[in-house]
Amino acid sequence: MRPKRVKTPSSSDVEMEPVEVFARIKTVSPTEDTCVDFVDERTVDCKPPPDVVSDKGSRATFTKVFNQGAAQSAVYDEICRPMVKRLLKGKSGLLFNYGVTSSGKTYTMTGSPNQPxxxxxxxxxxxSSIDGHQTKEFRVTSDDRNGFKLLSETDMMTHRLEKRNELVHSRIASRGSTNTVPNYNIDEHYMESLSEGFQYAVFMTYCDIYNESLDDPERGVYGHNITVKEVRSLEDALREYERGLKQRRMAETSLNRTSSRSHAIMSLHVVRIPYDRNTGDVFEDQVEDVTSFASSLHLVDLAGSERQSRTNAAGDRLREAGNINNSLMTLRRCIDILRQNQRTGARGNVPYRSSKITHMFRNFFEILGGVKLVICLNPAASEFNENLDVLNFAEAAQAIVCKREIKEDIEEDFTAREEQAAMARAKKNKRRTIFQPWMVNEEALAHGPPLPCVELFSCDDAEMIPQLIDIIRQRVERREIIGEETDRLTTTFRKKLNHFERENVDALGKLRILEPQVEKIEGENDRLLKDNRRLEKKNRALMEAQRVYELDKKEAEAELQAMNNKLENESKSKRQIEAAAKRKMEDERRKLNMETSxxxxxxxxxxxxxxxxxxxxMDQLRNILSKNSPRTPVSRVNREVERVERTPVSSARTRNLRKRSVSETRMKEEAGITPGMSVKTPSASNIKENRPPRPGRSQERGRGPTTDHLAHKRRSKSADKWLAHTPKETIDPGTVLQPKVIAKKNVHIPSVGDLKTVDQYLLTHQELGTGNQVKTTLVKGEVYGTRTGGTQVRFTGKEKLTSGTSSEFRRK
Ligand SMILES: Nc1ncnc2c1ncn2[C@@H]1O[C@H](COP(=O)(O)OP(=O)(O)OP(=O)(O)O)[C@@H](O)[C@H]1O
Known part of the structure; x- marks a missing residue:
């Protein structure tokens, strides 16, 4: 994942390139107060919000500014797409996302499944670009030291075996874990047309800034314990990335963080290796170290840049914030010094080593170039000061110019190399006759026709001897041909034998190398099998336990069901009892109502x-009164009495009031009280039942004049002055019991003057009962002077006497 340290190129091999800076304004609610304004495609304004009194504000110009609502695809096309294109052409790049917490750095870098x-x-x-042009799996591998190497067929096989083993291990370890890959909905199918003649291997690493880093003198800085993993497909890559993210989230959760507090670095490495289109594989003479064919794209999601004072951090969190701030500060310092050096031509020491992140990416500023910075701005008004800070940093970064290495294009000698390889292959094939099939020339090995039957009749048989000589010569020639063919076959055979012997030795050598590995793998396999058996046993035990638990669960469920049924029945019967009780209560209530009515x-x-x-x-009484007092307006009294008596008995209170008013009128009439006199009448009930009035009643109701204030005027009984009011027709009761009062004055019709001189009042009223009975009613009252100078009588008691002959009582 780390950039390699390459030999510093000479000035003719480099060109200068500025750091490109882009700004992206986070999309916020339109109702929110903001402090960042999009001016045009290159300019952004940061102005103080209305509630902040500040003259600071700033306007900055960048390579491109993305306003709120900018689509993820548009931002990618402008910033990242050219970098990926360069990566596929063998050039490296570095992209930083910088901004305060929650300004959209992760949103821009990773996004979400719907907004990738x-x-x-x-x-x-x-x-999608390298599809169909990938190297064989494990053909290229990381050397674990920031470089890549090419493996031979045999090593590739061994490596594959090792990796498979690792894979089995990791699968066993992750058994049961759910490492699902989010389904990113990428709206556009990106595809770059690549030059012919290359095969590609893709690797990726994911790390954060907390990892250790080491400095390698040969190849530069690389992270310790960072796994460089070959990824073969988009799904593979996303799975790996998701694993890294998951680890980061777990770390953050365990530290109880709410925002990303580490610098996440995701690196994509592409190794492109020329290959021979005739064989479909890499060139045989390809050097093992293929690091120079690799290019990397580093995407760095920096932690939030806010100041410590804003984070309210304390303790460990403060230290952590300090570390984050330190690395960002170092990045800023390096950029400031670089800018200073470039402006003045000075050679100030750039403190790359002061933080891991600058140490890691130093080469990009010094040699490789291709640096881009995306600043994320949260336009919320509360982020005004932080945004100013981010803009200052971005402007400083924009001012620096990086050297960029002009890489020799390996495409140039590609065809020539292919031709050379073809020639070498042909030569090799020619030389290697031993690989040709075993060819025996049967004709050459034939002995020729059998010797003819020759009979010599004399030693100078001129006819036969020449024939024989000819036959023998042919035979010699034949023998020579056979000898040559035999020699050829012997030589070929010996060559083949030698070759196979050599191959055998080679194979034995390789076998000796492979044997321990195979043994190791077999051992590992045995161990895994044992593990597997142990796990299967455990699994069986667990399944058995599960079965038992299932049975228990079923029993418990059945019990629960029974209990539920019982409970339901009970509540049903309870409801029935309640309904019956209710019905009974209703009946009782109805009966009671009927009884009451x-x-x-x-x-x-x-x-x-x-x-x-x-x-x-009353009629009788009226008759009596009309006889005794012609001046009494009996007709009015009668009307009153009739009115009161006709009144329906709807309200006891109304009835009482009316009764009281009637009796009051009657009493006044009887007492001869004129309308100018004020008389306080006791309630009818008080008179009838001789009950004292209820305390505080008149105050409560607030009706009529109260007599309580007169109570203190009352004199002792012995000092009472009585006015005895006896209408003319009142007969002397004689021996019948009479009230014990000493009347100051006896009158038939009382006047106001009479009442003023007394403090007690007694009315003797008589009426005829059934037969010859006479009913005498004694009505007592207290006389008070009123505040207004009038006099009022308050009736306090009523006594009834019925007199008649003894025979009448007997009859009854
Ligand atoms: N341009 C945008 N459009 C819509 N939503 C956005 C945009 N930028 C950020 N967001 C939303 O704002 C929230 C915070 O964004 P994000 O996590 O990317 O911030 P961050 O800068 O990475 O924060 P941290 O430093 O804590 O990691 C997220 O819910 C994200 O979906």
């Missing part, structure tokens, strides 16, 4: 009868 950011898009672009009707009947009786009596 740089990373998923970059991965998609790489894999019956009694009420009876009582009403009774009281009606009594009223009728009283009316008759």
């Amino acid at each position: 950011g740089f990373l998923p898009r970059a991965m998609e672009m790489i894999f 019956r009694k009420l009707r009876e009582a009403e009947e009774n009281s009606k009868n009594r009223l009728n009786l009283n009316e008759a009596k």
